[in-house]
Amino acid sequence: MKKNLKTLLLGIGIVLLISSCKTNAGALSKINTTTPESVGISSDSLVVATQRLHKHVDDGKLPGTFVRIIKDGKVIYNDTYGMIDVANNKPTQENSLYRIFSMTKPITAVAIMTLYDQGKLELDDKVSKYIPEFAQTVVYKKVDGNHSTQPQKNEMTIRHLLTHTSGIPYGWEQSYTDSVYAARQLMSQDWSLAEMTKDLATIPLKFQPGTKYNYGLGIDVAGYIVEVISGKTLDAYFKSVIFDPLKMDDTAFYLPEEKRGRMSVNYTHDENGKIKARENLLPLDDDHPPKLLLGGAGLISTLTDYEKFCRMLLNKGELNGKRVLSEKAAQMIMTDQFPKEAESSLGTGHGLSGTVHLETGEYSWGGAASTKFWIDPTHNLIVICYTQLMQAKTDYANEFKSTVDRALID
Template sequence: MKSFKAYFPFLFLLVLLVTACNSTPKEQKANSGAVVDSLAAAENLIQKYIDEGELAGFSALVIKDGEEVFRMNKGYADRENEKPLEENTIYRIFSMSKPVTAVALMTLYDEGKFDLDDKVSDYIPNYGSSKVYSPNEDGFSLEPQENEMTIRHLLTHTSGISYGWNPGYVDSLYRVNNVSGWDGKLEDKMLSLADMPLNFQPGARWMYGLSIDVAGYLVEVLSGQPFDEYLQEHIFGPLKMDDSGFYVPEEKHDRLCDLYNQGEDKMLTPAQEGMAGAFKQPATLYSGGGGLVSTIDDYARFCKMMLNEGELDGARILQPETVKMIMSNQLPETATYDNGNAGFGLAGAVDFGTGEYSWAGAASTNFWINPTDQLIIITATQIMPNNFDYANEFKSIIDNTLTK
């Protein structure tokens, strides 16, 4: 198990590079000590939560200016059997699948297969007839789309498509018709979804939902390939993301991190067998919105490709201009994200100040790509319902240590 100490030479070099132009040797030495102290504080913080029983284990990887400067694997992948987290532990990344799906779709954009403001119905005709739920004094009516749903709407969660989790008429139809379940085939689910009313007129506001799953199906339509095969050929293979996919093969089951539920007292219990066993069998529905598993190192390669404007180790995945589009605010003027405090790019949040692009997964995995400070942070644990407090506390220390 490696700690920050193994990477002190990188950190010391980093501090010297940052401070050499405007600090004395005495100040440089003090700054390098502050970096080490801060990273030790981050490690100790996580260990405290593990000792208190709030975390079974927690992994983190920090990359600054293209160099790995911090790696941490604390605690257990299987707490009950005291099996430690390893560098190659596999995690359910759930909604961290969404940026991968957006990248896959945008490879087809680079090939000239579509424009972002094309209507979805140009490629999946059923979505042209989707109605819009409109409440009124008599209850509600179903209205035609005023400005038809576009691919940009899908990738920014402004399509009017939800997840079926919320109370209300539209989401009740999702549940009755099982459009958000992972059984069956992607095509069948996405065509059934087109029969459901939209929650609002496309572009009117931001709502989290199955939009990115529709984008995954659009990859199939545009490419003529099953979505899993397209990802392997165009993303995972070229980037050498060897442990990423829609399920964990049997020979790798022992590397899959256990999943835990966290109660109101923050204590953990092993997840029930249904959810805990998910991802151990080949998928039939390739959910671009939440169906992937990956490792810290695999996802780091994806992040490094994005930070390096679409290329990594000679493999070009996207054009630089396309990466900038993904990682910049793409919301319609009528929609806001996070009460207007942040923007939303293609399948990920965007910080207005730093341009940081980020998202998270339902089992408490997180990533951040900060182009201003050339910083990547990835964290992973396996807690449901999600609790991002641990990752955010960890990130706060890293930001205060390594950003300008």
């Protein structure tokens, strides 16, 4: 049954949609903010954006959504809708937990840049300086139709890892190197980050470092560099240097028992395009972190925690009196760091572990379960969209963000 939408003008003047349905799952959080118009956003456009957002849930394409807009430091839009667990009728709530998958990557980039601030690394340092095995890593080359290899011409650097120009793929495409990665199932093994990284070093790179873009496990190698330099496990370093200062208390590599009722079920689409619960995901419900700490894909988090992370980056490395990064390091993350000689079909720049719009400076990234965020320094704007649907089905988020962009009042 479709949910009947009715608009309600809240006391603070922000136009938001509240849904009446048998689960009451669409109720919006009332937040003590300001009116959208006072920060240069059209309320009428947000009403339209909300209607479109909710329709994805009403049509059975998404289980639920949680979307927040922060403008000029104020939350001006906050919408929870639908379910985190359809079968058990659990509504989306402010403290719901989500697998953020590749939205872990910008957090690893921040960890790397804290080490940069400490003078312990440079972006153009060779990876082999910290992981000697990579000095011997060869590059795949096809010669006369036969598999062959050649040495690295310009050795892989940390910058290459953080811009996906290292030649390390995920194993998702049609190539010899991808086929080796796929066969080894690197992210599914019961081993440590050190063991996985050193195994990676034995596989030929897909291309010469710094020459092309290919999405892959390079960020996870960067995570191991954090461990090598800091002497701490990745989860411990994240906690002490990023999560504790920012009070990101719900962000971790595992799900303690007391939080399991807040965890979103992960969904996929059936043959009719409707959602169904997805099985065979890596478990998160142990009483301790997993053995393999994936800096490119391993974290769970809440939207509110990730908002703090985004606010810190937008605020040039500081939040609520706690400085995580220098202004220079924060700027480097959110500006184009793509090697000038590298080929790219992105159509955008690439900062550290995120794309960069070359005109507006907007920094963004998403996750495999269709979470996504944008940080727009030109408009002092953050937009975060959460759901749990595999294969990065972020059309709902892109559509919402496009409407927000059109709603900006000059």
